[in-house]
Amino acid sequence: MKQYYKIAILGFLATVALGSCAKYETLDYKVDKPLSIANQEEIDSYKSLKSYIDSVKYPNFKFGAAINLSEYVSKGVMYRLINSNFNDITAGYEMKHSSIVRNDGTLNLTNLENLYKVASAAKVSVFGHTLAWHSGQNATYLNRLIAPRIIPGASVPTWDLVTGANFETDAATNYSLNANAVPSFTAAGAGAGGTGRALQVTNASVRTNDYDAQFFIRFSPAVQVGEKYELKMDVRSDVNASYSTQAHVTPGAYKHWDFFGTISSTPTWTNYTRQITVTADMATSGAIAFNLGKTATSFYFDNITLKKYNEKGSGNAGYAYFATNPAAINFWEAQFVHDIPTLQNGQEYTLKFAAKGSIAGNIRAELQSTSNYSSNAFGTIALTAGWKEYTMKVTTTAATRNRLVFSHGDYAGTVTIDNVKLMLGDGPANLIPTSDFETGTGAWGGWGPNTSRGRTADGGGFGGALDQIIEKTSAEKKLIITNAMKDFISKYVEFSKDYVKAWDVVNEPMDDGRPYELKTGIGRSSIAADEFFWQDYMGKDYAVEAFKLARLYGNPTDIHFINDYNLEYSMDKCKGLIEYVKYIESKGAKVDGIGTQMHISTTSDKAKIEEMFRLLAATGKLIKVSELDMGINNKKTTAITEEDLKVQQEMYKFVVEKYFEIIPAAQRYGITIWSPLDSPVNSFWRAGEPIGLWTEGMIRKPSYMGVAEGLKNK
Template sequence: MNRVNKRIGYSLLAGVLLSSCAKHEMLDYLAGKPESVIAQEDINSYAPLMSYIDRNAHPNFKWGVALNMDDYLNRGVMYRLVNRNFEEMVMGYEMKHSSIVQADGSLNLSKLERLITAAKENNMALFGHTLTWHSGQNATYLNSLIAPIKLPGGGGPTWDIVTSNDFESSDNGNYEYNTNAVVSFTANGQGANGEGRALKLENESVRTNDWDVQFFIKFSPVVKAGERYTLSIDMKSDAAATFGTQAHLVPYSYKHYEFFGSFSTTPTWATFTKEIIITPEMADCSTIAFNLGKHATTFYFDNLKLTKYNEEGTGGSSEAGYALKLTNPTVVNAWEAQTVHDLTGIENNTEYILKVAAKGSKAGNISFDLQSTADYQGNGFGAIALTTDYKEYELKLTTTALRNRFIINHGQYNGTALIDHISLTKAGSNTNLLSNGDFENGISPWGGWGNSSTRSQSAKGEGYGGPGGSIIEKTPEEKKSILTEALETFIAGMLSVTKDYVKAWDVVNEPMSDWPDQYALKTGVGKAELAEDEFYWQDYLGKDYAVQAIQFARQYGNPADILFINDYGLEGGGNKCKGLIAYVDYVESQGVTVDGIGTQMHIDIKTNKDNIINMYELLAATGKLIKVSELDIGLGDGIKTPNATAEMYQKQAEMYKFVIEKYFEIIPKAQQYGITVWSPLDSPDNQYSFWRRGEPIGLWTESFVRKPAYQAVAEALEKQK
């Protein structure tokens, strides 16, 4: 055993004590050291952990630790502990999306650059964690990228003609085509409806790409985000054909893969009409590109018209949807005309927030309450003053008892009120306790707004379309394109400053679902509450989100970088380990390579050891590099440091030793990437502790005193020859 020999020290100390006095008087009794002191002295006699790894037997094995970036940059006690005991470090938080990506989408990489400099000084390897995760994300920024477009209101559906072309002249400057196309004009009378001429474009052969033959329609001015356009054009083709359109800044200057969608033509003239809202990806374009290269046929175009709504938006009813319509013919007591919605979960002494959009046929007041049907007692939100235009209102109250009914009081308003976009939430929550608050699916009978002669769903278009206008959602394809670009920007930026030093990454972290299907990916769909740093890339990019992330990591990193997919709970004895392995297989079937699998192992002394063995055997069978990526071991049942016993600490030491020894025993040497201790110190029990708060999970105490687990780890490492 490689220990520090302390006997010389003790002899020297005895000599100093003897020579420091002129007279020495021997006492007539002996005091033995407490066993706890002897045990601690034995633990303290062990050398730094790194010294126990046989580099001849395990030249590629990495012994790592997780810590906060500031703890290393500040060069204090933790800095020295890490440099003495470990050879690779991973940041628990500071290399994740939410730490790097700023509110405007820019990347703040300066602190990471300082960390790399400090690591180089100590020959300390840095493991990258993590490039793609559902947590630790700047979700506010990511959600802003895919947020709906709000159209300004007012103005009415007045149209302005931007371009009109019936191709009666040979060239009016509004169209263009590439050299693969043969363009001419039909004879007079061969246009649409047997009138005039049409433009005739012939593609002689099927091309490699659809854009190898393009027909361009040019217009002015350029389009802007939020504008609404309609394209109308007559088309036919000698053979049936389906083709798409792209948005170009100018001809041959591609910007976005989609503009006015796809068209399907036949040998019969047909009029096609497409209406779109300009997205940010289409903005500043002045050209529609028709991609015709995949069809060896002749196309005909006539009577093209591109129009747009006026600058103030539609002002119409097509996007506004439905509202709740309340009618009261005469003024009575407020409670004599009520609309209610029964609900559950309204707690006592709790703040609730009501948000609503409303307008009326005339000015007047309506009010809102929460009530208990047991005794008809309640709490009031207060009243709102209706105007003849929609306005948004926000009201709050704090309950004084349990409540189970929401009430709209409109007895003193003798007019017609329209209520829309209504939500009731507990303070700090995003869960709407009122179902169907947008009234798009009717209003349901009593107990759910109450359908009657005075309470009904409005006509379509009488609903609230948002502040001053309509709200247009981005399509799933648009969201996927936007977020793919955002993921690429993040990964490219991270690797731009790390690739010279960081050679291994957790590219995808925690992809697999916990329940009920552990072969499925995690999802945020259906979750009532999402944390402010929670964003599920896979919900937008699909099952191939890991494929895309690995492609970007290969593109912007080093060819020989070691790329991992990492998850927790693999030692649980269920299907999660098998599910992760199956997903790795799927990812590789899409043409990329996953070098390794990480198993986190946040476990305790009661974790089933047979399940751990089973996990190691499953992982070993993959042939991949295997890393224990986030090892820490608690005492079970959430036991915190003040309640820990010597027996518990001994069991913790035994479990650390078991995990390490079985790793070396079961995982083939060629597949042993390494082990990382996730929490070297016991977790503090304070408001700043975000991981297993107050649990004694480390190899050292909070005061940097070695624990029995330290001794067990040293012995487990030394055993591997």
């Protein structure tokens, strides 16, 4: 059939040709390619970026990219894109202190070992980023090293709100489940040798939402704002799983999305412990929901305890009263008061109370007359960060004293007081009978809650049970933190020395507001959980120590950089960094190179970029563009135009060309593209911005041509 079909068609065509009277002519018809296709074909015609580097002329030039470690070692598409276009990589996060140092101070280097081996096999070098930085630190570990020594007082009682949650009996009143979570018991509990019973909860299939299969633990009384709780339990699952917790008023009556964190379980029993302070979003909750719907497996629970507790060693426990003043002003401009029956004239009164402050500082107490605001002062109260008990006396000089006043206007912080007693002489009668704050605070005239003061579940004092808090001296803290730096750098660099030959030793040291000074955490209203300012404990020589340690424990030929951002924006910051390099070297350390991050925009000042390169070139040091990426006039990817992309292309080309034009050949260490792809909308870094050389879908952009042309024209 196929052969007959071909012959028939040929015969038909021959007949048509013979029967035609007109001369056959070919029609001249042409369709132009759409401009977008033609433009993309032009971009795609470029070779890989690293091929434009003259390896003979510049054998040591590093053209690098920032990578996500897990993406790279999995050897997927990003691995191939990076290896095709770059000869050097920098891990964006995984080589920082916080991802390496565990909470006990030991180092987790397994992931880095994988990275080093994969990169080495691909003949791609790894840049070490970073050894000493204020951000990306395991601040929990470092702060614990220098925390005060506490000699505990008597323990504060705690009590368990859940009974029978070792599941040795059914304990039906303590737990419940929704329809998709099926309960049973297993005689393989978390006790020694797998003894006793445990609760088994099975989720048969992966649900649309994690809360579609829930296990609830009920407790009483309900939690209140400021109270502190500790959840402990033994958990496991037939396969590795992770599940969140929610706060519910009662099972199924949702209150807050996160209660006691996210729990990870494995086929082996592990203990989960989480402490919380109750927020307004959690208050009045009486149940914990465990959301099991995202993993089809059996989950096991045993030995669940939920304990309420107060500050360790705080004597009487219970509630206290707090008042916050955000900034220091005149002492009388921030006060909290309690109205009292009019006192006798010419009599001695005794004031006793417990207090602490968020920082060390002074407040005042006095007996005042509301009729004319005259007063008798008890004196100045020196607060510390731990609970302290105070006894003060004053003799009245008027028969109109009817108010107790605490003034804290010149104290910038939070004052917490408890167990306030005002007595005639040393008599037993307290003129402020409810001042243990267990039953509330009252309105104005009775302490009075508002947005900056109120009751807190943080009581203490007058039980002979206060903790003794012994602060470490500045010299002790300096020695401890210096040793912590040595421990980290020595072990990290020694482990890496076969693979890493260049390091960002000190990162972002200079202050933005005072560009000739170092950054500091002192005086900041808030410090992020991963921030730790080595310089606040080791002083200006922290970088000297870091460079000496890197030199001592690495290879003799390793290249050591100092690195900072906004050097193309602030010439003073650029000069401040250069001056700091001179200081470091005056102290006997060697700095090989300076890195400039260049997180810039298409609207960045070109003249300042050139001036920065000239300032850096004049140092004689190796110069590295360490983290180059570029936004488009604060636009998101969804809003950019073809013209925007052309402007970005030209700006990338400009930066690369000026680097090669201004930095002498002997000082050119390299350029690292910090974001090869445009940034996703959920990224922590320049979210949703078109900063890359490729789209998120790995399609080359005009900026790719800009970098390629800059490298070609070097």
